[in-house]
Amino acid sequence: MTNREVAELAGVSSAAVSRYLNGGYLSEEKRARIAAAIEETGYVPSANARILRTKKSDTIGVILTKTDESAMTGVVSGIEKYFFASDYGTSIAYVGDDTKEQSKIMRSLLERQIDGIILVSSAPIPGDVDLYLRARVPVVVVGQHAHDLSSVRFDNFGAAYDLASSLGCTPDNRVAYIDAAGHYRSFGADRRKGFLAGLERIGIDQDQVSVRTAGFTVEDGFRATDELLSKKTEFDYIACATDTIAAGAIKAVRKHFGRVDSPRAPRLSGFGNDPILQAVVGPIPSVSFDYEECGIKAAEIMIDLLKDRLSNTRSLVLGYQIVGV
Amino acid sequence: MTNREVAELAGVSSAAVSRYLNGGYLSEEKRARIAAAIEETGYVPSANARILRTKKSDTIGVILTKTDESAMTGVVSGIEKYFFASDYGTSIAYVGDDTKEQSKIMRSLLERQIDGIILVSSAPIPGDVDLYLRARVPVVVVGQHAHDLSSVRFDNFGAAYDLASSLGCTPDNRVAYIDAAGHYRSFGADRRKGFLAGLERIGIDQDQVSVRTAGFTVEDGFRATDELLSKKTEFDYIACATDTIAAGAIKAVRKHFGRVDSPRAPRLSGFGNDPILQAVVGPIPSVSFDYEECGIKAAEIMIDLLKDRLSNTRSLVLGYQIVGV
DNA sequence: CTGTTAGCGCTTTCAC
């Protein structure tokens, strides 16, 4: 079913149908006839033809890298909320932690003439930045630093620093930190460095702290903590880079001490304020980020970038809230 | 940058460039010249022009309705895993529980000539089915019943029945059930009916059971349970329609009884086997579904549908595993 | 093996 067929059925030109669809000059009478023809035929206009012609898709591509589920869904909610109100649509792609895959997805987005790309939880592959720039497609990176590109992220270093400072640890305490693996600077290096710096402030030296690295799943957190607890060292505190890891840590503590609040068991802290974790164990020290806000801001910046292609890149750092201490 | 420009730069015809991109007959020499020209110009072919011409986008639209996060991400992982290996791409849209929005998204997918639609966690709007059929776009519904359309879902009734039977309740026990609101038959009616039927089998009559309805968030589960516990009735068991609701219920129990395993506190069961919940509280009775498998099956059926447009709709019901009893 | 050519369905001047 095409433009032209609808036009013939309504006894008008294809240009009139186009005007009907896009709100151009048109007499009421023809408008009605066209509406009837569309209703009758179930006509669905071809976005591809329109995009080919206009070179605008009115669509923003969102690339989601698999990390914290609650963070991801929160950010996406925010993005969607903002764009749904505007005239832009979104097209989400979900990729694993694989650079090849990410590049491939990004290319297919570019091929579809999307007007902008929001990259969530993952820094762009260096080689890809080149393509973005060449294609003159605005990019907003969410959750990570990004050289040469706009970004929205949380102050992970500051949050971790504050968290460490407020744990109530004393200089003689044995503290362990479970790091999140991978090339995610925000979850990884920023939080770890901030945490260690915070501990230092309260008199705990960096090399007194046992740092272990885990993946992103509950099971990864369990394994890392399990290994830690199997040693003879007794820990006073085990801090985790994400709440998901903390959930695994809790499981490990349960395995070794029977219950989480056993007096001999190390205390735990998380990062990210997962609603399920919080509800179930009660407030353990963690950091709360407003992911939806983050998504909204990213969308906002994208719109600004779209309106004024010449503006400089913008970098926004959002705050945090320490909870459960 | 277009086909033609690349062709001129390489000293060949635009058809040759097209062949290069799609693997047609081409001499090694021209192949090399074209590759060089593409590299030099950073040429990105226009998917819209190709789709317009070929009427095939090699893309499957996935509509995600916001429900259980872990279920959603699991299913999406499965879908992506399967399609990534095939020649199809996916385009994910994330919609709230709003029929208007869902219809709008679905239309935009149709406008883009996607080859098929996978609808996750949500039954299609009746009016939309009409459009699908007219557009001859194959649809696979995941997680819900679907009249006239292919579907993949879990045996929620059976799982709830089994769960109820294996809770170890006695006929004199006071049991409450917290239902998931909304028009989701799978989460709602199927689980509730199965659970009540299972209780009946072990001698607990339906009208002895207090049924309350909650939304899909932890907070919703908390409120519903809180209200329940504020009455004078003492419950032996509170069963929840999802693990997210169960997390809220745990919070409420903690509020009323101090701790989850207080002897006076009701016991709890969930549904869905959320990894965080499970790790943190230890195995509470729940049902484990293989969401990724579900996504893979949905993708598989979609491919079959795509290969043979005439085949009948297919309906697959996946099993479950009772855990934590 | 390779180039020429004719559209895919739409929007957008440009005349009327």
Add this chain to the structure above:
DNA sequence: GTGAAAGCGCTAACAG
């Protein structure tokens, strides 16, 4: 207000 006509960038015959 309205229609005719020219392409957007690509692929798929068709000739060579």
